[in-house]
């Protein structure tokens with residue numbers, strides 16, 4: 001008898017550049033498991049139908065990327081706290097009793113990269129997030145769980161930052177928000193660039209801020225060369241600087257764990273991808 005291979009995929013549009021198939025194959029190899037994981041470009045009007053079809057035909061787990069994370073959350077039957085706060089899901093898990101569970105592993109992935117891989121301490125940190133797009137929705141809830149000192153969200157379009165601050169308003173921490181100029185004069189221990197400006201090799205037009213002595217700077221974007229934000233961080237004498245490659249692998253590892261109950265090691269996968277990036 002031929003056993004059908006466990007079937008996973010990532011749905012997005014565009015999807016060509018996705019590293020998820022390679023990451024999940026590396027996890028499976030490491031854990032001596034066999035699975036298939038495909039990157040699928042889904043037409044905008046077909047998203048819900050394709051998701052349902054995938055699970056009806058035996059799919060065991062889906063990652064969801066831009067621009068479908070909010071629609072993935074909306075179609076699920078239940079959701080994790082992180083997905084609920086974000087109103088978005090990058091990971092759908094079929095439930096034994098039927099129905100789909102929406103998780104959001106982006107933020108957990110970023111926090112794990114910062115804390116476990118990079119050894120950064122987050123507690124008490126005065127934190128600045130630049131950007132207010134889909135990625136920020138995913139990272140705020142797990143960051144708040146780390147008991148930050150303060151959180152400021154600034155964005156080119158100020159209203160979007162204000163909307164996120166309202167969405168994540170908490171009793172424990174006051175969230176400040178505004179346009180890029182709203183950070184002016186602030187002192188920060190952790191600065192996260194969650195804009196897509198680095199993709200165009202640009203630094204957001206941020207007001208003058210001060211980096212505290214042990215300030216850590218993290219760019220969600222990853223690239224072969226240091227991004228414009230990472231170069232800016234170095235010029236400001238940041239204590240530690242990292243890009244988002246570790247986050248990418250950690251969010252995948254969390255998805256793998258939710259689907260298969262086994263947590264893959266990430267170190268070798270991150271360094272393999274890093275070598276691949278540098279080799280072009």
Ligand code: NDP
Pocket residue numbers: 066106130131132133134135136155156157160194195196197199202203204205220221222244245247248249251
């Ligand atoms: P969105 O398109 O939802 O949001 C883009 C954000 O970038 C907005 O806040 C936008 O501001 C801002 N922005 C774009 N260009 C500029 C600029 N030149 N100057 C200032 N701000 C700018 O994207 P996502 O939130 O989904 O993703 C953001 C980045 O994070 C992407 O580059 C993505 O690749 C990366 N990412 C990495 C992950 C990882 O695992 N490492 C996971 C998820 C995302 P405005 O609102 O004014 O348009």
